[in-house]
Amino acid sequence: MAKTERRKQVEAVVLYPLDWLEERSGLVGGIKYFLFRKVPRDVGWAQTLGSATLTAFLVQAITGVILAMFYKPSPNEAYESIHHITNDITFGWLVRGMHRWGASVFIILLFFHMARVFLYGAYKYPRELNWIIGFILLILGMFEGFTGYLLPFDQTAYWATVVGMNITANGPFVGSIMGQILQGGPEIGSTTLSRFYSLHMLVAPGLIFALIGLHLYLVIRLGVSSPPWSKDAAGAEHPDEEPEPGARAGLVAPTNRGRPTA
Numbered sequence: 001m002a003k004t005e006r007r008k009q010v011e012a013v014v015l016y017p018l019d020w021l022e023e024r025s026g027l028v029g030g031i032k033y034f035l036f037r038k039v040p041r042d043v044g045w046a047q048t049l050g051s052a053t054l055t056a057f058l059v060q061a062i063t064g065v066i067l068a069m070f071y072k073p074s075p076n077e078a079y080e081s082i083h084h085i086t087n088d089i090t091f092g093w094l095v096r097g098m099h100r101w102g103a104s105v106f107i108i109l110l111f112f113h114m115a116r117v118f119l120y121g122a123y124k125y126p127r128e129l130n131w132i133i134g135f136i137l138l139i140l141g142m143f144e145g146f147t148g149y150l151l152p153f154d155q156t157a158y159w160a161t162v163v164g165m166n167i168t169a170n171g172p173f174v175g176s177i178m179g180q181i182l183q184g185g186p187e188i189g190s191t192t193l194s195r196f197y198s199l200h201m202l203v204a205p206g207l208i209f210a211l212i213g214l215h216l217y218l219v220i221r222l223g224v225s226s227p228p229w230s231k232d233a234a235g236a237e238h239p240d241e242e243p244e245p246g247a248r249a250g251l252v253a254p255t256n257r258g259r260p261t262a
Contacts, residue, residue, distance in 0.1 A: 033220070034220060037220065037223075038223075039223070039224045040224060040226040040227070040230050042226070042227055042229070042230050043224060043226070043227065044227070046116045046120070046227075047116075047224060049109060049112050049113040049116050050113050050219075052109050052113075053106065053109040053110055053112075053113050054212065056102060056105050056106040056109050057106055057141075057208065057212070059098060059102050060099060060102050060103060060106055060144075061205060063095050063096075063098050063099040063102065064099055064201065064205075066095050067085060067095060067096060067099055068201055070084065070085050070089060070092070071085070071151065071197075073151070073193055073194055073197040074190065074193070075153055075189060075190050075193055078151065078152065078153035078193065079152060079153050079154055082096070082151075082152045103144070103145050103148065106141060107141055107142065107145060110137070110138050110141050111138075113134075114134060114135070114138060117131065117134065117225075120225060120227060120228055121225075121228060122225035126222055127218070127222055127225065129218060130215060130218040130219065130222070133211050133214055133215050133218070134215065136211060137208060137211050137212065137215065140204055140207055140208050140211070141208070143199075143204055144200060144204045144205070144208070146164055147196040147197075147199045147200040147204065148196075148200045149161065149164075150188075150192070150193060150196045151193070151196065151197060151200065153193060158188065161188055161192075161196075162188060165179055165182065165183055165188065168182065181195075182195060182196070182199075
């Protein structure tokens with residue numbers, strides 16, 4: 001049914017901001033390509049572990065920012081500020097609980113995601129770089145958990161950090177240097193807490209965000225890895241499917257057809 005003139009005018013008004021943004025940045029086309037790219041037909045729930053891990057990290061980032069607004073990184077005030085967040089701030093108990101237990105969920109999902117990649121052989125050519133980036137993200141995720149554990153500065157956090165620092169200091173080659181840098185003195189105190197807080201809030205999250213961006217870029221560029229039993233390469237067109245608009249003109253990003261897949 002032909003569109004009425006009134007409907008065309010309404011659509012033009014509604015779509016004008018998107019058209020304006022697309023003309024000046026190309027973001028709309030990029031988002032469309034990210035959301036509506038081809039994937040193998042026989043992918044399953046296992047391929048959602050990466051998205052679940054990303055969601056868990058975003059929850060950690062958001063709740064962490066909220067907690068940072070009330071937390072005081074001082075040995076004399078840290079525990080009291082945590083107590084204040086939990087008992088006095090509206091829904092503070094919920095935000096802290098989500099951040100505390102979400103850290104374990106994030107690490108567990110990281111291991112599940114990495115196990116899926118390994119078992120599916122998705123670390124093979126041409127995805128070796130993405131596997132390396134994922135491994136670095138695993139290390140950074142565990143480092144986030146280690147630095148965040150001290151922040152409540154109660155007895156459990158203090159002595160657990162003492163054990164962790166002893167293990168770090170006894171590591172080969174650079175272990176003693178890393179221990180001195182992290183501890184910042186002869187014993188765990190205010191300097192240690194400040195360094196752990198800055199690493200937990202600024203350094204590690206910044207690196208994780210940057211590597212996640214690179215990780216997602218490589219996933220988009222190389223396509224979703226097919227299951228081991230799949231006969232179709234990621235992004236391959238099927239005989240009963242029409243090619244994407246612009247494919248014949250070479251306007252669509254290349255897929256990984258012809259490359260070995262897991």
